Amino acid sequence: xxxxxxxxxxxxxxxxxxxxxxxxxxxxxxxxxxxxxxxxxxxxxxxxxxxxxxxxxxxxxxxxxxxxxxxx
Numbered sequence: 120x121x122x123x124x125x126x127x128x129x130x131x132x133x134x135x136x137x138x139x140x141x142x143x144x145x146x147x148x149x150x151x152x153x154x155x156x157x158x159x160x161x162x163x164x165x166x167x168x169x170x171x172x173x174x175x176x177x178x179x180x181x182x183x184x185x186x187x188x189x190x191x
Contacts, residue, residue: 121150127189130154135170135180154182 121128132139136154143150156178157169170178 122189125189127187129185129187131183131185133181133183135178136182137168152184154180156180 120130130139130152132154136156138155138158140153140155140159141150142153158164158166161169172178
């Protein structure tokens, strides 16, 4: 959850996104959320828990972003 200016932003990982990156540069008034299916260094470290697909297979992932008043 991120809150300020009377608003609240919530990010929910519904399915298929076990990792995330958050970028909030000190010199700017922005925050970026990036849902991810693998850790940032997955191409280097790999791992048995990474989703691997054979040709023709599919992968489904979902997330939701909600914006609401901070009081509600």
